[in-house]
Amino acid sequence: MADLSAFPITKKWPAKDPNVLQLYSAPTPNGVKVSIMLEEIGLPYEPHFVNIGENETWGPEFLSLNPNGKIPAIIDPNGPGDKPLGLFESGAILLYLAEKTGKLLPTDPAKRHETIQWVFFQMASLGPMFGQLGFFHKFAGKDIEDKRPRDRYVKESHRLIRVIESRLEGRDWIMGDEYTIADISMLGWVRNLIGFYGAGELVEYGELKRVPQWLERGLARPAVQRGLEIPKRP
Template identity: 60%
Template sequence: MAALDNFPITRRWPATHPDRLQLYSLATPNGIKVSAALEELGLPYEAHKVSFETNDQMTPEFLSLNPNNKIPAILDPDGPGGAPLALFESGAILLYLADKTGKLIPADPAERYHCIQWLMWQMGGLGPMFGQLGHFHHFAADKVKDPYPRERYTAEAKRLLAVLEQRLDGRAYIMGNDYTIADISVWPWIRTLGGFYGAGEITGLDKLANVQRWFADCSQRPASVRGISIPA
């Protein structure tokens, strides 16, 4: 395994265990995706907290790893060919970890792409739309008097939840009987929608039996319980 000293991010967040995968994150929905996956996979890793309160994500060291200044990001000392690999975007990281281990993604080629399509559905739709609803419903409720933004994103969140509810009808998980990165990409956002954002009632989340059953299963997995608190 190559040393990580050439990566500027390790100067701000030194690696105590440079032979382990380095995680730079915070316990947001996108951050939890990766910590929960790492816990599920049992990969040795070291977690570093990127604090928004001190704008850690805007520091030159973090930007050297992720120019998009968002968490999570990883630095794997044992990447493809044994060379270090730096990676950002939670969906890309989930896919990389699944391919690295051969777990949490179907082996069948067609089913693999079906799993990836649901991962992309979360990345391009559910996550951004839930985030916008959270902004206007939770963060900017007293700043934006026009009801249109909240109504728009509430309606879109409802539509996306209906898609998920239908998909889970007769299925234990999004891909059927097996828990995959598709599930891991979605359930932290369901947790935040009904919890931190306080938007469960206006989106009808509590009335979706399939989603509620599935969410309870996903979020109560031992790896998920650990993942929601990483980094501490």
């Protein structure tokens, strides 16, 4: 039986089975990256719902695992050297799980690094810009008279989604015929942009051809469908 007592987060979210990977998350665009990945690779895990609306990520238990106070985070009881490993940052977790299982990351060195660059693109650009656009459009727009912040994020999100559109020319997935962690990193964000955020018109999503087809292919995957609902909200 794995001993996770060194991780204070397990006091608030106890592990029913400490021998399997522990996921602390919520079904947000960042959170579902890891749940989708875990469903795709078939690695046993135990999800714990972290209520970000109640600021649970800012409690001492969660901060003990991620001092940045953001979901998702994991504890792998079977980390390197068979020792428990705690990790945060969704991109880092995707890369860790891909390398741990040898799945959804090309083994060819050049393609491997190319895949990682697209994950970094999502982390550095797509997620932050889409998230800010969503905030100013869906939540803050009605309260802030100055529309320049929203317009800035509209313009940049409009540009970024066309970077994906261009990348997908002649490709089913970001890396071509092979579905990878690059796709997993982006699917939830594009889905949220046109769905929950309701920003499709702002970025002229209807003008695109390849991105909507890519998103439809991704959302049709059974593992993606399951992962989008994990962890379950109470």
